[in-house]
Structure formats: C-alpha cells, structure tokens
Amino acid sequence: MKPSPAAEAIEAVMAPLRLAATVPERVRNADRAIAQAAARAASGAVPRELRKVMCEVRDAFGRELDESARRAAVARALVRLAPFRDPGYAALALAQSPRVLAGLGPRRAEQLAKRGLRTVEDLLYRLPAGYDDRRTLAKVEALAVGARVTFAARVHDCGFGGWRGRGGRGGRMFETLVGDETGAISLKWFRGGEAIERTVRKGALLLVTGEVKRYRFDREIQHPEIEVLAEPGGDASASAEALPRRIVPRYATPEGVHPRALRRAVAQAVADYADLVAGRLPEALVAKRKLPSPAEALRALHAPEADADPEALASASTPAHERLILEELYLLELGLALRRDEKRRAPGIAMRADGPRLRTALRELPFALTSAQRRAWREIGADLAQEHPMSRLLEGDVGSGKTVIAYLAAVAVAESGHQTALMAPTELLAEQHYRTLRQLVGSGGLRVELFTASAAPGHAERIRTELAAGEIDVAVGTHALLQDTVAFRSRGLVVVDEQHRFGVRQRAALRGAGEDGAQPHTLVMTATPIPRTLAMTLHGDLDLTVLDELPPGRLPARTLLVRAGEGREVSRLLRETAARGEQVYVVYPLIDESEKSDLRAASESAQRIAAAFPDLRVDLLHGRLDTAARQAAMARFEAGETQVLVSTTVVEVGVDVANATLMIVENAERFGLAQLHQLRGRVGRGDKPGQCVLVARGTGEGSEARLAAMLATPDGFAIAEADLRIRGPGEFLGTRQHGRLPDLRIADLVRDRNWLAVAREAARTAVARNPGLHRDPALRAAVQARWGEALELSEVG
Secondary structure, eight states: OOOOHHHHHHHHHHHHHHHHHHOGGGHHHHHHHHHHHHHHHHTSSOOHHHHHHHHHHHHHHSSOOOHHHHHHHHHHHHHHHGGGGSTTHHHHHHTSOGGGSTTOOHHHHHHHHHTTOOSHHHHHTOOOSEEEEOSSOBOGGGOOTTOEEEEEEEEEEEEEEEEEOGGGOEEEEEEEEEEETTEEEEEEESSOHHHHHHHOOTTOEEEEEEEEEEETTEEEEESOEEEEEEOTTSOHHHHHHHSOOOEEEEOOOOTTSOHHHHHHHHHHHHHHHGGGOOOOSOHHHHHHHTOOOHHHHHHHHHSOOTTOOHHHHHTTOSHHHHHHHHHHHHHHHHHHHHHHHHHHHSOOOOOOSSOHHHHHHHHTOSSOOOHHHHHHHHHHHHHHTSSSOOEEEEEEOTTSOHHHHHHHHHHHHHHTTOEEEEEOSSHHHHHHHHHHHHHHHTTSOOOEEEEOTTSOHHHHHHHHHHHHTTOOSEEEESGGGGSTTOOOSSEEEEEEESGGGSOHHHHHHHTSOOGGGOOOEEEEEESSOOOHHHHHHHTTTSEEEEEOOOOTTOOOOEEEEEETTOHHHHHHHHHHHHHTTOEEEEEOOOSSTTOHHHHHHHHHHHHHHHHHOTTSOEEEEOTTSOHHHHHHHHHHHHTTSOSEEEEOGGGSSSOOOTTEEEEEETTGGGSOHHHHHHHHTTSSOSSSOOEEEEEEOOOOHHHHHHHHHHHHOOOHHHHHHHHHHHHOHHHHHTHHHHTSOOOOSSOOTTTTHHHHHHHHHHHHHHHHHSGGGTTOHHHHHHHHHHHHHHHHHHTTO
C-alpha cells in the first residue's frame, strides 16, 4: 500500500530533520534540503494548517543559521510536524466538516451536510455527473433542441412574469431574452429569480450553459448556469476572447445548493485535501494497469485538462475513473474475503456425505438428477464433509430443482446424527417445501415436520419437545423457528430459502453457533437469478453454486401480452385450458396486506369467473386466509378439484402443480420483473407446455421495459440482466431494505463488472498471502473504516 502524497512529502522533510537531530555535524548540508522539501510540501494539495507549518519550516531553514539557532529550528520543526505524522491524521482531516474549507461558511456547510455531504471526503468523492465542453462556444442560431450547450450572448430584455402550468398551478418566474448576431433565445428561472435579478442586467454579456428545450414554437433554456462576462457597455469581443477554454465538471446538485457553489466547494476540497488520500491497491496492479495515484485521479476528474476526452469522462472510462473505482471495489472485496476466510476457519461439524442411507435416497429419487444437480450435490457434499461450516449459495432459475439438493443434504446430516432447519419466508412456501420433502423421503426414514406461527398450541408444543429430543430430522418453518422456545438437540444444517425476504437479525439468529461453539452448515437458496459476477460480490462470503439447467422435458412457458379491453382473448384461453382438463392461476398484485382494494379486486374477479364459467370450480387464495383455509384451497387445487385459482402473489414462489398450465397476471405493469418471472415459472412444470398471459391495464416507461423483457426471453439470467438495466443495481439488489451492501459512492456494479473481477482477484490474493491482513494494519483499518459496519451485516447474508 503506497502512502499518500502528503505523507511522502512530510517524510521528505522529516528525513533530513532526523539527520540534523542525530548527526549535528552534518546539519549544514541538510539546511537546503529541508527548505526545498518543505517548499514542495507546502505547494501540494494539503490542509491550510499543514501548509502553514511547512512554510514556517521552509522559512526557518531558508536563511543562514548559526549552530544554536539551527538546533532550535530542528527541534521546533520536529515538534510542529509531529501531529501530521500520526497514522490517523489523514482520516481525521478528511472527516472534518466542509466548513474548514476557505470561503465556505457554517451556513453553506450546514446546507451540504443536510444533503449528505457531511465531510471533506464526501466532497472529494462527489464525482461529476457529467461535463460541459466549454472549449468552443456555439452560436445561438445553431442551438439544437435537446442538446446541452454553452454560448455567449447579450441580454436584450429581462424581468419577472407569470407562468401557469397544468392543473391551474402557476407562479412567478424570472425571464431574460438573450442573443448574438445570429439569433435570440429565452432563459427562464421558476425559482431563485430574485438572486438572478441581482446578477443580470440589460446589455450585459453572459456565458450561458444549459439544455435547450422547445416551448410552443420557440426555444428556451430553464435554470441555465450563467456567468457575467461583461457588464452593460463592456467590450464583448475582448471578454469572449479572454474566456478560458476548458471542460467544466457538472455535479448532481442537491436542492437548495447552487451548482456553482457546489463546484467551488469541491474544487477547494481537492485543492486542500486531495494529497491526503492514500492508495490501497497493490503496487504491482497499479503498475500493470498504468494507473494514476488517487490524488492525481481526483484532480483529473474534478478539474480536467483542456485536452481531456469529454466522451471518456462522461462514460467513466478514463484511467482516473479506473483508479478510484478499483480502490473502492478492492476495499469491498477485501472485506468480503476477510469474512469468507473467517468463516472457513470457524469450527463446524463434519458430516458423512456418502453413507448407505444417502445412497438409498439417491437411488429412490422419482427422477434422474440433471448434470447441474449432480455437480451441485458434489460441491455441497464436499462442503458438508469438512470440519468447517459450509457457507454456500445455491442459485437456480424457477424449476431447476433446488429443493432436492436441500433434501440430499438433510439426509447426509441426519445420517451423521444431526438435524436440519429449513426456513422459508411465507407459510405457503414452507408448506410447499414440507410437502415436497415428504414426497421425496420414500423409505429413507427421514422425519420431516412443519412448524409455523399458525400451528395449533398442542401441535407446536409437541414439535418443540421432539426437536429438543432430536426425534425430528428436518424442521420446516417460517420465522417461527427463531423463537426462543424452539431448541434443536443438534442443529447441523440450516437451509434458508429466498433469504433476501428475511431481516438481517432473523438470518443471524438461525445461523448462530450450536453445541460446543460449532456453527451449523448453511445453504442459502434463491430462485431469483443474479448475474454471477454480482452474486460473487453480493454474497461474497458465500461459495456459489449455480443450477443452470432445467429438468429434461421442461418447456419454457409461452408469454403473451394483452391490453385492457382484450378480455375476450383471455376468456378464450381460460376456456380452452379448462376444456383440456388443465388448470389456471389468475394472479392480482398485492403490494401490502393492508391494500384492501387489491383483495377486493381479486375477490370480485373470482366471483366474475365463477359466474362466467359455472361449470368450473373457482377458489380464492390470499395471505389473510387462516392456515386451515389456505391449506384446504391449495389441497383442492393440487388434487385437481379446483380448475381456477384466483390469488394474490402468495403463489409467487414454491407452488408446484404440474397440471396448472395457464397463468393470467392481472395489472402486470404493477409487478416487478423478478416477480413476473417467478409467476411465469409456476406453469408448465409437468409434461405439458405452459402459457403466461400478462394483462397490462396501465403504462409507463419502466413497466413497458419490464413487459418487453418478459416477451423477449424465458431465461432467468437474461431477465436478471434486464432488471439490472431497468432498475439499476441499488434497487435491484435491495441493499437498503435487506442490509446487504451499502451504496457504493463511485463504482457501479453493472457498469464496472470487469473491474469488479479484477478487484476480487487482487483482494483474494492479498488475504491468501496475509490472512486477516495482520501484517498490514493500515490496510485492515482502511477496510474497517470504509465497510466495517456493512460487513457486520454481510456476515449474516
């Protein structure tokens, strides 16, 4: 890890000072070296207090000194520089409020803090959202609608006027008409007009930057950034000629903060603090990729050279971007590698993964495992046999057969004398897992029991007693398994399905240490495909197994899109499906259990379908039904007694009825892409092809993109890629909701996937060579400072 430029500059001063203090007879030769090194340090991007001390040292040694004065100057310089040599100085300095910056008062600092810019470091890493190329000025006549432009123009007229928008809304705006010899254009401010009025005068020459819009038959720019080049009567040509030709950074400006004020604050932070930023990347990687230092990268992005490439800057593809992005991703991947390494060293329970009971279970499976399932079982069986706890993510598309892998793991654990807990996010999914496992058990003798919050008191007490006695091999349940009153005799394996739907502490409680401090093996399952590169970071402390193959004979469901008013087509498909003896799901969105209108719509739909098809049995299923009613409705549907099941999204995961071949999704535009894909996966699960009809009753840019993706491909991983593009990584990964990873401040997990792989390889190599990073405490401290709190959450999923 390379020191910061400031640390190197301080050391360049300290070296001759130490020499002067320890070898006084050589001090005369050191005077000039000390003064020159201090001058160089003072000219760097360092805080004012450090610059002041360096200037003092420069001046002290820049003149003739007698021996006594020299000794005093050396002693004074060593004392003055001591605070800046403290290992924590840079971190404390960067953590200061922006009010320490020259020209930025407490009011402005408070404004920035309220909008998330609480420290100098926050400002340094507030990278530009774009750049304005002000090296050439456009003529007004050539300003194209939709383009972001910079031009110089005289103010022809200005003043306040009224505006009125849709719905009768209106107010006061400041408007000015500006132009050059080729034409004129309007500039409008709907807020902050009073401040603009104090700046803009008729006849003044302005430098204007903004996006050109069309209003009726004219062009205009709303809330442009302006700079007065010449007051009324000033020499326009001389002002325009004197204008510096440069590329100007453009920042995403929080409300209430003027763009120019933010740009000035960031520029001051760079000028005074950039050299405090140390590089964390391995020097070999920096040299191989020919990367600038972090300080050079910050300067290149916040104050680009006049010959910089605006397109490379805009696309975040410059070496400066690469350096800062790799720095952030490297610290993240180091943290994940440390967690992964820590888990691998924890005490666990070695299981027998090749015993006679397991061989019998494999032989008696009602189907042949796919090659992907065989590979997954080899990996998981090998993990179970280790004396350290397995931490593995089993990721597979809808219908790829994850539950059978969990079943085989549970058999191996039971054969070794231990128990398995399988936790699902909903009672319906837990019930489905319970039924599937019971069907798979055959003569294997594996005892499986269901335990949910809805269990009758007597049944629940019996399950608790038998779990504690070790008489139950597999307990399938919801968060009810986390109750303090539920105790396993020897919990050897925890299977968590769709773990992102649990809270962080819930997952931690289930995966806590067991007897003698040994931790149970953990298998996390998800049917929500995540591109492999992202999965390896999102679940960086888990090993990854991907089921990328569907069972033979499974055909992807055909997807149709119908709009409001095309109900006859939907009715025809429903009638034809029922006539073939097959079954139908009709699903309504239910965003929250309290959304009574959604429940009412589902209920009314069930009544309408029953009235329109009196020869069909129609059932209604939703989360508010009690357990007995819900189980009875599902049992009737699975037995084929019910032809149409009208439901809310409780059927999204886990429901497996081979004879159900038609899925009708009402208000499909209200569903997320992952939800739609999960729902589509509920049909065509037997030897008959499935159809999924998406009924869209509204529209929007995002919803249309989701529907188009559903029509384009049946592949879950391709769907995940589309979901990433549409929603962006933050929303796609659900970081805030589920405590996985905090927001990255520079990197983009989608855009920067190639750099993510580079950072991961470097991090894992570093941890392998230096376990725990104990030989590099500064690097370990940097990881802890940046990601410590988040990685406490990452440890539990």
